[in-house]
Amino acid sequence: MKKRKATEINASSMSDIAFLLLVFFLLVTTFNTDEGIQAQLPPWDPAAEETIENDRNVLKVLINQRNELLVENELIRTEELKSIVQQHVNNWGSKSNYSVSPDRAVISLKNKRETSYQFYISIYDELMAAYREILENAAMSKFQLPLQALGEDHRLQLSKQYPILISEAEF
């Protein structure tokens, strides 16, 4: 038998194959954009609607058709909302128009049909940010730890003490 030198395989078309695969994946896939604001809707119960009107534990937040923000029927700027929510939740009964305790504080968010979705989301975002700050402060003062470093049971304890109760409705 004749001994032959091993032939070299021409790999110049390898990059073409790789390019084809790359283009295929570029076309059929999308970047993962599954992020958003988590919310919990109240159960459907027509009889129980509108029973929470004049309650000190309920902070009434309205967004009207001109995209204006009203808290307890007073026009405010978006930046003011966070501190008002924090006052409301952390009131502990000291002011008569705010909540008795954090676990009973409710925020009633109402909007018109003509309210823009973008503005609604930005207000919802503010409310969530206010609650996150409240939780962070509570974690610091109770457990001397930042919120991210808390264990599961401590976190559960906190969220029981400061439940995020936002009711969404139309007016």
Next chain:
Amino acid sequence: MSKFKKDGGKETPAISTASLPDIIFILLFFFMVATVMRETELMVQIAYPKATELQKLEKKSLVNYIYVGSPTTNHEQKYGSAPRIQLNDRIADKVEDIRDFILQERSKVDENLIGSLTTSLRVDKDVTMGIVSDIKQELRKVQALKINYSAVQKLD
């Protein structure tokens, strides 16, 4: 001076392209890992609103998507330019269709996982709240109470 002079007549060697496939493969793997398969073809235009308090949706198989927005230019003739609701691969005729959609999706998953089903509302930012309120009303009627308002990170 003649020290630095090039010896004329020598050809420059060709640049080796042997590592080109490797580079392309690295790009390919990046896209394979960082992206997901397109599940449905969007028939409505959606520009997500911006927000800061975002949470990731965890289990993909336990998420139902409801798209709301103006129909794209290809579908404008058929559906008009007013915001419409898209469920899976079709545009819903009326809001009540959401109920059937949710019940249908619910029958596909395991019974003890129904409680962790989330509905992702992928709504265009220029839509008014009327249509969103109607959707929320329908979701409440079928006890699909966990929702997620899709948004993108606000950069400031």
